[in-house]
Each structure stands twice: as C-alpha cells, then as structure tokens.
Amino acid sequence: MVADAGHRRSAQGHLPDHAIGADQRQLEPGTDPVRADSGGEGPVTDGAEPGNVDKTKAAPVTAIIGYDTRFYELLPKLFPHRPEMKNPYEANAKLAETVAFRNGTLQGAYFMLAARAVGLDVGGMSGFDNAKVDAEFFPDGRIKSNFLCNMGHGDPSKIMAKLPRLEFEEACTLI
Numbered sequence: 001m002v003a004d005a006g007h008r009r010s011a012q013g014h015l016p017d018h019a020i021g022a023d024q025r026q027l028e029p030g031t032d033p034v035r036a037d038s039g040g041e042g043p044v045t046d047g048a049e050p051g052n053v054d055k056t057k058a059a060p061v062t063a064i065i066g067y068d069t070r071f072y073e074l075l076p077k078l079f080p081h082r083p084e085m086k087n088p089y090e091a092n093a094k095l096a097e098t099v100a101f102r103n104g105t106l107q108g109a110y111f112m113l114a115a116r117a118v119g120l121d122v123g124g125m126s127g128f129d130n131a132k133v134d135a136e137f138f139p140d141g142r143i144k145s146n147f148l149c150n151m152g153h154g155d156p157s158k159i160m161a162k163l164p165r166l167e168f169e170e171a172c173t174l175i
C-alpha cells in the first residue's frame with residue numbers, strides 16, 4: 001500500500017500475511033489509495049488551514065490517503081470465492097461510500113504505522129481543501145481524498161512531544 005500498484009505488489013511480496021493489516025472483507029478500497037506528491041505550492045497547501053501550510057511545504061513528500069468509490073469493481077479479484085459480493089455495493093452508493101471510507105481510513109493508519117516502523121516521521125493532516133486536491137489529482141472523481149500524510153525526517157527541535165493519552169478505563173468500556 002504505497003504510491004503505486006507496482007510498489008504495493010513488491011511490498012506485499014516481502015511481508016508475511018500476518019503482517020499485512022486487515023480491512024473489511026480485505027477489499028482494499030482501491031489500487032491507488034495512497035498517492036505521493038512533493039509538499040509545496042499548489043492544491044495541497046492552497047486552502048489548507050494556516051497552521052498546516054508551512055509544515056506541508058517543508059515536507060519532502062506528502063501522501064494523499066484516498067479511497068476508491070468503486071472499489072467493488074475489483075472485488076472479483078480480491079474476494080474471488082464470492083465475486084457476487086460486489087452486487088450490494090454496486091446497488092447502494094451510500095453503503096459503498098461507508099465501506100470505502102472505513103477501509104481507506106484503516107489502510108491510511110497502517111500506512112502511517114509502516115512509515116514510522118521504517119524510521120520516517122509522519123504527520124497526519126485533515127485541515128486541507130479536499131475538493132481542490134481531488135480536482136487536481138483525481139479528476140475523474142473515482143478516488144476521493146481522505147487525509148494527507150506529511151512524511152520525511154522532522155526537525156527534532158520542532159516536532160511536538162507526544163500528547164497525553166487516555167488511560168484504558170477512560171477510553172474503553174468493558175461490556
């Protein structure tokens with residue numbers, strides 16, 4: 001799950017199955033959920049929240065985590081034992097959107113963990129203009145941007161310290 005399908009194939013080829021993150025029905029909403037672009041001028045920073053502009057310009061790479069609104073077209077390949085499972089998604093755009101967004105978000109999270117595991121700094125970013133990014137990078141409307149990841153090696157003197165985390169009891173309810 002990196003910038004293009006070729007990388008993705010080779011990444012999976014080197015990973016044991018248990019190291020690949022799961023998603024609903026392993027549908028991987030899209031062959032191109034992540035798109036790499038150099039941070040900088042243009043639609044990625046144009047319209048971004050003011051606090052996000054400089055750090056995006058400073059990042060050598062900004063990955064666009066997106067989702068494929070017609071992921072179900074790939075289902076016969078990814079879910080070959082029951083290809084007819086594409087039918088409910090094809091017939092229900094709202095259901096397809098919900099599943100694509102859920103699985104695309106999961107894959108974005110796995111992407112961040114993988115990038116951090118190889119030593120990169122990764123800063124998630126939702127404060128940007130999705131419509132501008134989509135118009136520039138995904139003009140046919142099939143892929144929608146979800147969030148961005150600024151990637152590289154941050155200046156340790158400027159990287160924010162870890163923020164407080166909730167205790168288990170505060171975050172979880174045993175039922």
Ligand SMILES: Cc1cc2nc3c(=O)[nH]c(=O)nc-3n(C[C@H](O)[C@H](O)[C@H](O)COP(=O)(O)O)c2cc1C
Pocket residue numbers: 049051052123124125126127128147161162163
């Ligand atoms: C999906 C996502 C979107 C985020 N959007 C922004 C943003 O727009 N601006 C920002 O300054 N930080 C943003 N963040 C960063 C978080 O506010 C927070 O600083 C970060 O997740 C802390 O993670 P860490 O403690 O593991 O480094 C985002 C993070 C994620 C995962």
